[in-house]
Amino acid sequence: MIKVAVAGCAGRMGTAVVDAVGKAEDMEVVCGIDPHGADLDASQPVFANVSEALEGAAFDVLVDFTQPNVVADNLRAALPAGVDCVVGTTGLSNQVLEELAASAAPGTCLFYAPNFTTGAVLMMEFAKAAAPYFPEAEVIEFHHCNKKDAPSGTAVRTAQIIAQARGGRASEAPGRETEMEGMEGARGALVEGVPVHAVRSMGYVASQEVMFGSLGQTLTIRHDSWDRTSYMPGVLLGIRSVGAREGLIVGLENFMS
Secondary structure: OEEEEEEOOOOHHHHHHHHHHHHOOOEEEEEEEOOOOOOOOOOOOEEOOHHHHHHHOOOOEEEEOOOOOOHHHHHHHHHHHOOEEEEOOOOOOHHHHHHHHHOOOOOOEEEEOOOOOHHHHHHHHHHHHHHHHOOEEEEEEEEOOOOOOOOOHHHHHHHHHHHHHHOOOOOOOOOHHHOOOOOOOOOOEEEOOEEEEEEEOOOOOEEEEEEEEEOOEEEEEEEEEOOHHHHHHHHHHHHHHHHHOOEEEEOHHHOOO
């Protein structure tokens, strides 16, 4: 039985993780971690922070769906203690992830996934396959209005994958030189040379389009997530997989085989 602690258990994603883990036959939630969780009607203890949780409960895996400004501190407490970490909180740079992984106890895994839905992972794999054949590519992502980071981790990862698959070749589409004075940013943010546009609005959970263009044709790859339950199979896969791994692993595709 895999013993799991859920950081951010009072949030929307955290609540969904607690429910999914509780229904799985091979794992259990032993505690929650959330500074706003004192009033939760929970069947397990809820601690204010990871350090208190480590003192008050024994767990194998920490699942983190918190905020970009707190996730690093959570991992700095859990990894040196030998707790494998499954992280869905975006906003961490590769450099910070590598530094955190280096602080882990031997045999401990830091698994970070920009997106836990299988459809989003496949979208990125399809984009990787298409990128060498199209001179132009752009990413447009749509998320709910309360999302704390822009662009999303999925959009950043997608742009990085496209850039790598192109071998460093820049987009041939018009760039920032075409932006009207006083309207800078109209062409989006450049992530390794790929324009990325972030839309925030009520009504969305998470959607993304990858648009490729070449002479006389376009190719659009789109993924939509309407409910947070779509992330749960990937989260459970991560929990089941980290115990056999070590070091930093980025991307759910590493476990989808």
